[in-house]
Amino acid sequence: MAETATGIGDTDHSIFIGKGEQPAWLTLGLANRHGLVTGATGTGKTVSLQVMAEGFSRAGVPVFAADIKGDLSGISEPGEAKDFILKRAKDMGLAFQPDQFSTIFWDVFGEQGHPVRATVSEMGPLLLSRMMDLNDVQEGVLNIAFRVADEQGLLLLDMKDLRAILAFIAEHAADLTTQYGNVSKQTVGTIQRQLLVLENQGGDRFFGEPALSLTDFMRTDRDGRGMINILVADKLMQSPKLYATFLLWMLSELFEQLPEVGDPPKPKLVFFFDEAHLLFNDAPKALMDKIEQVVRLIRSKGVGVYFVTQNPIDVPDKVLGQLGNRVQHALRAFTPRDQKAVAAAAQTFRPNPKLNTAQVITELGKGEALVSFLEGNGTPAVVERVMVRPPSARIGPITAEERKTIMDGSPVKGKYDTAIDSESAYEVLQKRVEGTAATADGSAGGGILGQIGSIVGTVFGTNTPRGKMSTGQVIARSVTRSVTNKVVGGIAADLGKSVGGSLGGSVGRALVRGALGGLLRR
Structure with missing residues (x-):
């Protein structure tokens, strides 16, 4: 008044x-x-x-x-x-x-x-570390998880997305250590336990969509x-x-x-x-x-x-x-x-x-x-x-x-009341696991070359659309294509018609050992 x-x-x-x-x-x-x-x-x-x-x-x-x-x-x-x-x-x-x-x-x-609600990405690693009372080492690993998710084009929306990306970096700890520093499975396990505490406090309801x-x-x-x-x-x-x-x-x-x-x-x-x-x-x-x-x-x-x-x-x-x-x-x-x-x-x-x-x-x-x-x-x-x-x-x-x-009578009635579970890091990583398992069972088509291409694509990220690939994946794709073309081209020239245009079992195994053996032994 x-x-x-x-x-x-x-x-x-x-x-x-x-x-x-x-x-x-x-x-x-x-x-x-x-x-x-x-x-x-x-x-x-x-x-x-x-x-x-x-x-x-x-x-x-x-x-x-x-x-x-x-x-x-x-x-x-x-x-x-x-x-x-x-x-x-x-x-x-x-x-x-x-x-x-x-x-x-x-x-x-x-x-x-x-x-x-807010998404995990919006909250960020600093505030999440505060929520979970993480120490400096654990906060560092959480930062790595966010960086890897960003480079892989993985959306971090809810708690299961965060759990999935943490499990991913634990599985690939040896590869990530050289680029980002030490990533131990024990530290990841500690963060996962703190996530459980946060979930029990209601964090699972807070993280998600609609944000x-x-x-x-x-x-x-x-x-x-x-x-x-x-x-x-x-x-x-x-x-x-x-x-x-x-x-x-x-x-x-x-x-x-x-x-x-x-x-x-x-x-x-x-x-x-x-x-x-x-x-x-x-x-x-x-x-x-x-x-x-x-x-x-x-x-x-x-x-x-x-x-x-x-x-x-x-x-x-x-x-x-x-x-x-x-x-x-x-x-x-x-x-x-x-x-x-x-x-x-x-x-x-x-x-x-x-x-x-x-x-x-x-x-x-x-x-x-x-x-x-x-x-x-x-x-x-x-x-x-x-x-x-x-x-x-x-x-x-x-x-x-x-x-x-x-x-x-609220002006936002219905806008936030129902949670939405969009496709994000959890779903994408699940599909990758299922795709790898299907390839291992031989269900993918294309014979041995198709299987080799699938392996290379999974490891180097060549199955990822170019617009969503990291710089490392782009370089890896170029190197892999060059090596594969030279190896396959040389073998095709040497074998000619004697193999009927296909790569037999022993030649296929030699190819895997020679071109990809070092990679697959990791």
């Missing part, structure tokens, strides 16, 4: 968050400079997140948010005019008006929302409001690395797919990352560098990232320094770590001479917060103590029946 004589509300350029001595506004043109919402359990972080999400939606900005406990789902239903809500609104000069927001529910497991199109997160409804995308994460949180890696993958995909826009008048998408400490726990340096890079650069793509966590010390300094919009709820200073968190939180704010920031952080009541948003020149405002405005939509979870009604 716009600013009117009846009270204070959102404007075309800012979102009203709360009120203390002064109103607290989040400027839309600076909302892509990222933010941080922190506070102890039960101090009001989820309500603050909901208030911000509602404001972005009213401004036409789509929102993606993870819902850990189910409380955020209430944003899809009208708010209730309860006494404490009416009182808080009146104290701020607001005329409370119940509202609801167009919502799409997503769920990696496909139980309480539309399924979310998520991120443009479906960036919708507006018929009224021009931004859609609220809620990731149902209560079950996903039981696999914290899967949760954190999935959200990091989403950020990476947004970063790679979206064009540069600089600083738009309002963000193209705002991303709320709840339980953000899970992203950084035990993250290797390579992953931390990727996180820092994505957070630093995705701003210019018009995407705002807001981390939600209990303590600001959960976020590394390099990332923390890029979070310009801050909402700090109460922290408790019961332990030395708590005291350190309070001090760290106080130091991140621009000081207010009227406030002892560190002391106030421990005294804040439920629904109160210290806020500092970026001002027009991009510098943080002086920290203020405010009461966060009440949400317009329902506070708390919705019922299963309400969720079903929303999903039945």
Whole structure:
């Protein structure tokens, strides 16, 4: 709603968050400079997140948010005019008006929302290694598997594709070692076991097709409001690395797919990352560098990232320094770590001479917060103590029946609900095995020359269409054709009519031993 004589509300350029001595506004043109919402359990972080999400939606900005406990789902239903809500609104000069927001529910497991899938190739070896907690050696072998799949033209879509390519490189370890480095079957076996663990955590449902199109997160409804995308994460949180890696993958995909826009008048998408400490726990340096890079650069793509966590010390300094919009709820200073968190939180704010920031952080009541948003020149405002405005939509979870009604009317209903099993690495490699077995049984036609050609084609990749052959396969094809032509030509000239134009058993065996013997003995 716009600013009117009846009270204070959102404007075309800012979102009203709360009120203390002064109103607290989040400027839309600076909302892509990222933010941080922190506070102890039960101090009001989820309500603050909901208030911000509602404001972005009213401004036409789509929102993606993870819902850990189910409380955020209430944003899809009208708010209730309860006494404490009416009182808080009146104290701020607001005329409370119940509202609801167009919502799409997503769920990696496909139980309480539309399924979310990505292909193995899209995830890549770095993030997969993070998911499976692989060491450097194991991550190296996984990189080799991806490289071989790429050179062989094999699509890695789901878990069985990844298992198939790992089995392939284990079988051809001796040949691959000279080109890529040591590939041991023991290491491949360890990765396969970690894949089993990931499957048991639900990874088999996440990897596959149809893969998520991120443009479906960036919708507006018929009224021009931004859609609220809620990731149902209560079950996903039981696999914290899967949760954190999935959200990091989403950020990476947004970063790679979206064009540069600089600083738009309002963000193209705002991303709320709840339980953000899970992203950084035990993250290797390579992953931390990727996180820092994505957070630093995705701003210019018009995407705002807001981390939600209990303590600001959960976020590394390099990332923390890029979070310009801050909402700090109460922290408790019961332990030395708590005291350190309070001090760290106080130091991140621009000081207010009227406030002892560190002391106030421990005294804040439920629904109160210290806020500092970026001002027009991009510098943080002086920290203020405010009461966060009440949400317009329902506070708390919705019922299963309400969720079903929303999903039945979803704009993406039917698009992702049924999995597709396309032909990919698993199927291609299975066909190769079956073709080799058929050749070994003599079922292929063409006599001995046909069998030799089949063997050469299998080993050197000459049965592969030229457009899908690697450089090594092209060279091998040329060499093989040259050798075969010379050998066959010489034998044909020597034998002439005495063999009736065909190669007998002893000559055939001599040919195999001479031309291909060294290769077949490997």
